[in-house]
Amino acid sequence: MNQPHKATRAARPVGTLFRTVVAAGALAGAAAHxxxxxxxxxxxxxxxxHNCAACHGPGLNQPISPEYPRLAGQHADYIFWxxxxxxxxxxxxxxxxxxxxxxxxxxxxxxxxxxDIAAYIESLPGxxxxxx
Amino acid sequence: MKKIVGKHVVIGALTVLAGYxxxxxxxxxxxxKAGQGKVAMCIGCHxxxxxxxxxxxxxxxxxxxxxxxxxLINALKAYRKGDRHFGTMHAIASSLSDQDIAxxxxxxxxxxxxxxxxxxx
Numbered sequence: 001m002n003q004p005h006k007a008t009r010a011a012r013p014v015g016t017l018f019r020t021v022v023a024a025g026a027l028a029g030a031a032a033h034x035x036x037x038x039x040x041x042x043x044x045x046x047x048x049x050h051n052c053a054a055c056h057g058p059g060l061n062q063p064i065s066p067e068y069p070r071l072a073g074q075h076a077d078y079i080f081w082x083x084x085x086x087x088x089x090x091x092x093x094x095x096x097x098x099x100x101x102x103x104x105x106x107x108x109x110x111x112x113x114x115x116d117i118a119a120y121i122e123s124l125p126g127x128x129x130x131x132x
Numbered sequence: 133m134k135k136i137v138g139k140h141v142v143i144g145a146l147t148v149l150a151g152y153x154x155x156x157x158x159x160x161x162x163x164x165k166a167g168q169g170k171v172a173m174c175i176g177c178h179x180x181x182x183x184x185x186x187x188x189x190x191x192x193x194x195x196x197x198x199x200x201x202x203x204l205i206n207a208l209k210a211y212r213k214g215d216r217h218f219g220t221m222h223a224i225a226s227s228l229s230d231q232d233i234a235x236x237x238x239x240x241x242x243x244x245x246x247x248x249x250x251x252x253x
Binding site: 063065066067068069070073074075077078080081084085094095096097098126127128129130131132 | 179190198203215
């Protein structure tokens with residue numbers, strides 16, 4: 001009966017340390033990403049080096065197969081989340097998105113790379129339209 | 133001799149199976165007109181510019197108009213099966229038949245900049 005209480009007490013210093021580390025990490029993160037500004041120019045170079053157009057087509061607007069999505073002009077925050085889901089892949093059965101090609105494509109990219117790619121994609125003119 | 137007969141039987145069986153597979157696909161053809169009457173559950177989110185999800189991550193719901201038809205079909209089927217994860221999309225896709233999915237995908241993929249908003253909604 002006393003066991004859970006003891007365990008909590010023992011865990012307390014660790015918890016404090018954990019909170020300190022998290023707070024420090026959050027501060028460092030905030031400094032590294034002022035206002036979360038994404039760099040679409042960097043995104044453009046990543047899109048080039050990762051050969052996205054090989055499947056998603058010229059301007060990322062004419063996919064080579066109807067199974068692949070048209071990307072140009074799509075919302076950046078949706079694209080970012082989709083890319084994050086590909087990174088999680090089958091390792092996260094609750095959130096991950098499973099596609100072998102896309103999983104391989106995004107594996108080496110940082111979250112800030114993904115935001116840059118997403119910002120570039122949103123900036124492209126394309127044929128996606130928002131209609132009811 | 134036995135070997136040759138076996139080969140012919142296998143080839144014949146495969147041909148028949150391939151025929152079935154082709155027929156099963158050919159049965160379902162998306163109709164954008166029919167899709168127009170089936171998107172009531174879609175436009176509450178995808179028809180509102182700037183609409184965002186709430187959980188597990190906040191982001192604008194994707195633009196669907198002009199998207200590739202086969203991509204949309206695969207996406208809806210993946211949500212229905214649970215391979216793609218979003219609670220609302222799983223619930224909605226679970227209520228759709230293969231024909232509904234084909235019609236909805238045909239409806240959205242046929243939209244262009246000249247398309248008017250759905251007159252039925």
